[in-house]
Amino acid sequence: MPLEFTAIDFETANSSSASACSVGLVKVRDGTVVDRAGWLIRPPYGHDAFLEWNTRIHGITADDCEDAPDWATQLPKLLAFADGDHLVAHNAGFDMGVIAATSTAVGVVVPDFRYVCSLQLARRTYHLDSYRLPVAAMAAGFEDFRHHDALADAEACAAIVIHAARRHEAGDLEQLAHITRVKVGAIGPVATAERASVHGPMAFG
Template structure:
């Protein structure tokens, strides 16, 4: 099983306002690397108080950080050719698209899957499918609403879901989840 989990935190409601990105790379069903980047968003120095209240990232934290277009090449090398998984993937895909559009960058042809959909197929008896609820259910501790930690927990939950569903290869995942896999 090879995939990458991705997560974004944003500075404002604008989809291009990524202020942190985390990517967790899984190869042969093992987490091999998790990386986090602080990002100076286009809105800098403005950050929504609501967003700061969620993730705790402030303008001071990103004042010397690179912009999205300056770090994408490194991130792209980590996810090239992989299935991308995110928890509430519609949000993360829209942030990724928003950043590409803002910087006039080519949007890669990435397939992505939402780990909420995967969790609902794996544990259809749970009352909640938020990342925090699923982590608590599986006794996984993490620093919620920080991109690297969220991406890594998304990867761990996805691996547990694949195991529960007896999915052992990317081909099996594509076949089983084909209606849920979207294209960036």
């Protein structure tokens, strides 16, 4: 199978994982970027305070997001873009946590996604002093992007995975994860079902 996935990156208004304020998405087909999308998100009530620290990092303010659609409105758009792909993110636990927490905050079902962490792939592919996104992206030949712009970060993430797949001669994302011994994670009902099958129903009592 060809190398196909959707790279994703979120920025948040504050330290709450439920405070998504922007998202960037990059679609890869047969090892090539074929589509990009990004938009602002109005964080849910109770998670909508924009901290100075966060704004200093990504440049997004409360005024920028005041008229943006909320998460519940935009989640179908995100799902349509991903179209069943595995997701890839740098430090994927953060970005998957944003999907789960923001969905829970607005009362919608956490969507099913399988995902791979490009940070872990970079650790198994390059020998670097740091594996932060700009450094790992540079090792993949992707330089001079606007770090903490969600779309630019998603593009950098995609570049790392494409380059790592070539380095490891992996035909698809599952094979790349297998070769590098990086776990394919899951969120949503599929993840709950898989944990139950491993640990038994009492694990969730």
